[in-house]
Amino acid sequence: MKFITATDRYIFRRVMLPLLATLAIAASLLLLEKMLNLFDFVAAEGGPVSVVWRMLANLIPEYLSLGIPIGLLLGVLLAFRGLATSSELDIFRAVGMSYFRLLRVPFLLAIALAAVNFAIVGFLQPSARYLYEELRFELRSGAFGAKVRVGEFNNVGKNLTVRIDESKNNGNELSGMFVFAQSNNGQSIAVTAEKGRFLRTDDPDTILLRLQKGTLVHDAPNYTSPRVFSFTSHDVPIPLPQIENFRNRGGKDREYLITELVHIGGDAHKPASERNRAWANFHFRLVEVAMMLLLPFLALALAIPPKRSTSALGVFLSIVMVVTYHKINEYAESVGGMGVVDPFFALWVPFLLFAGLILWMYHVIAHVPGGQPIGALEVFASKAGKWLKHLFRFGRKSRLATLGMPTPQAEP
Template sequence: MKLIDRYVGGQLLLSSSLAVAVLSVVLVLGNIFKQLLELMVKNDTPIELILSFLAYILPFSLAFTIPWGFLTAVLLVFGKMSAENELIAFRANGVSIPRICYPVLFLSLICVGTCFWINIDVAPRAQAKMKEALYNIATSNPMAMFGADKVIDAFPSKKIYVESSKGPELSNLLVYEVSEDNQLIKVIFAHRGLLETDHEKKEILLHIFDARYEARDDDDVDNILKIKQGITMQESTLPISLEELHDKKRGKGMGGMTTGELLERLNNEEKQAHMTEKERSEEASATRTEMSKRYSFSLASFAFALIGVPLAITAHRKETSIGFLLSLGVAVTYFFFIIIANSVRENASWHPEFLMWLPNILCIGGGGWLFFRMSRR
C-alpha cells in the first residue's frame, strides 16, 4: 500500500507543482501588464520597486493557482491512470478506488491549510503592500501620471483630463475640483499647462495658461443658479499635494484587510453611528461576504479533489489537453459563482455570505455522488 501511495502521491505532487508554477506565472504576468506596464514605460522605475511589486502579487495569485493547479493535477494523473488501465490493475489486486485516493485527500488537506493561511492573513497583507508599491512606483516620477488622453483621478480633490502631453508640457486640460463629499465645485478649461515638481513641499505645481472656468457660489454651493460662468485668466498655478495621494493610496479596501481587521470593522459601533440603517446593512453584508469568501475559497482544493477524481476516470483520456480543458471548465464554473456572490455583496436580501459556499456544496455533493456510483460498479 505504501508503494501505491508513493506512486500516486509523487505524480500528484509533481503535476501540482508544475501546474501551480505555470498558472502563477500567467497570473503574475497578466497583473504586470494590467497595472504596471504603463508606469514602467513612462517612468524611470527603480528595479527594486518592480521586484517588490512582484513579491507582493505572488501570494495573492497563489490563492487562486493552488486549488486550480491541484485540480489540473488530479485530472491529468487519474485520467492517465484510467486510460492506461492502471486503475483496473489496482482493483484486480483488491485495491479499491477510495483507497487509491488516500494520497489525493492527504495532499488536498495540505492545500486547504496552505490556502487558509494565505487567504486569511498573507494575501490581504500582500494586497495592501502591493497598493503601496504601486504608489511608490507612480510617485517615483509623478509627472508620468499625466499621460495623454486620459483622466487622472488619483488625487481625491481633483480629476484632470489631458488631451495630449509632451514631457511636462500639456495641451487642452480639463480640471474638475470636488469637495470632500465628491460634489463638483469648479471646472477649469486651459489651452496649455506646464508641470513642475516641488520636492521640498511634496507638491506637483500645475501651471495653466489661457484658461476659463466656472464655479459654484461659496456661500450657496447647492444652488446651480448661482454658478459663476465665463471667468477667464491668463495664468494661474494649481498646487497638487502628493501627501494627499499617499493618504488615498494608504486607505485599505476590504481586500487589503486581515480577518481580524474585518471583524473589528464589523463590530465598530462608533464608526457606524453616523451611518443610515441602509448603509450599515450594506457594509455589514459586504464584510460578512468577504469573510465567507476567504473561508469558503480555502476549501476549494478539497472540493476539487472530490469532483476531479471521478471526472478524470469517467473521461478516460490520457491526453493533457483534455485534462486542461476539464480543469478550465470546473474552475471557471466555480469562480463564476464566486463572482456572482461577490457582485451582490452589499445586498443583504440575497444573503451573499451564504452564496459564497454554494460552489463548494455543489462540488462536494456532486463529487460524493460520483464516488458513490463508482464504488458500486
C-alpha cells in the same frame, strides 16, 4: 500496518509532478500577462523599472491563491488519468484497493494545501495587496521622482515648469533643458541650457538642478526690460512638492485580514452595508478554501475515461467547473455585500450544491458498476468528433473534385 505505503508514495510521485508544473505555469502566465500591463503603466508614469518587480512580488500571493486549487485539481486528475489509461488503476482495483483508499495521499495534499491557501488568503494576500496599491499610489503621486517626463512641460513644485528634450543614463544626463520659475512678488526667470542634471542637497525637501552652457532671462515688475545672462554653470534649487500620504490599510474589503473581517462584521456600531461586505468577503474566502477539500473527488470522477478510450474531455470539463464555480462565488459575494441576500446563504448554498454534484459524480464512478458520470457528454463528444471528421473529409473531397484531382478511396 504502515499508514503510508509504497503505493501511496508511488501515487504521491505521480501527483506532484503535474501539480508543481501546473502551479508554476499558471503563476508564470498570470505574472507575465500582468507584467506587460505594469511595464506600460510604469513607463507612462516615468517610474524606475525596479518598481515593476516590487509590484509583481506583491501580486504573487494573489496568483498563488488562484493557482494552488488548479494545480491540485490537475495534479490529481492527470495522475489518475495516467493510471487509468495504462491499466494500472485496474490492477489496484483487482487487489482490493478502493478508490477512497487510493485517494489517501491526494486528501493529505488537499488538507495541507488548503491550510497554506487559508494562510495566504486570510493573512498574506491582504497585506501584499495593500502594498501593491501603495506602490501604484506613489507612482501616480511622483514619490519616485517620476513626474518629470521627457518631451513634456512638467509642473514641478509651486510656480515651476521644467522641460527636458532627452534623458540618458537613468536620468543622470539631461539635454535640451528649459526651466521657468515665477515668484509671488512677480519676478520670473526663464532658462535654457544644453545640459543638466539633478543633484541631492542636505535639505530632503529640496533638490538642485545644475544647468550647463545656457542662457537665463530674468524679469521683474521694476525692470524696464528683462535682463539676459549667459552662463557656463548655474544652479536652480527646486523645492519638492508635499506628497500626500497613502490611506490606511483596509480601504477595500480584500485588504482586511480575515480576523479583521470578523471584527467588522460583528461590530453593531458599523453601518449595515459595511458589515455585509465584511461578512460576504469572509465567507467568500472560506468557501474558496473549503472547496479544495472536494477537489480529489472531482479529479477522480473526471480522470477515468470510458474503456478503450483516451478522451481528455474530463480535463477540459474540470477546469470549466472550477472556474465557473469561482465566478459564481464572486457574484454571490457582490450580492451578499449589497445586502440582497444574507452573505452566509449567498456563499454556502452554491458550495453545498457544488459539493452535492461532486459527491454524486464520485459515487457513480466508484460505486456504480460501469458508471461514468460524464458518459452522456463523452458520447456526445465522440459523435461530434466523428461528425467534424466526416465534414472535413467531405470538404476535402469536394475541393479535390473541383480541382479535377482524384479523391482518396475509403479503406475497406
